[in-house]
Amino acid sequence: MTLAASGVYTLSRAVMFTLMNVYAVRMAGVFMNSLGSLWLRSRAMPRLLVFLTYGLAVVMLVSISSSFWLILVFPPWVFGISVFILIETGRGKPSEAEDILGGAVR
Numbered sequence: 001m002t003l004a005a006s007g008v009y010t011l012s013r014a015v016m017f018t019l020m021n022v023y024a025v026r027m028a029g030v031f032m033n034s035l036g037s038l039w040l041r042s043r044a045m046p047r048l049l050v051f052l053t054y055g056l057a058v059v060m061l062v063s064i065s066s067s068f069w070l071i072l073v074f075p076p077w078v079f080g081i082s083v084f085i086l087i088e089t090g091r092g093k094p095s096e097a098e099d100i101l102g103g104a105v106r
Helices: 008-042 047-062 074-091 096-101
Strands: none
Touching (some): 008 047, 008 074, 047 074
């Protein structure tokens, strides 16, 4: 009996699919929620991005189905936040957190 015919391969594939589509999406939502809380309290990001982050995190945490489109929410969010940070850093304008703390944030 081969490995593919024994059912072990099918079971392990189903377990990995479930882990990647449920656990990883939930952990990405928890990460987004944590960053949103940090940004809101430190005022390091605009409120619009904070509440967008909260909204996407809630969708990722509460979703019941394992949709392929749900998996594709996290990478564009990371890209958008990264581009925003690069643009703001290039402008040389201090963030609200730097204004409040007197330039101690680096």
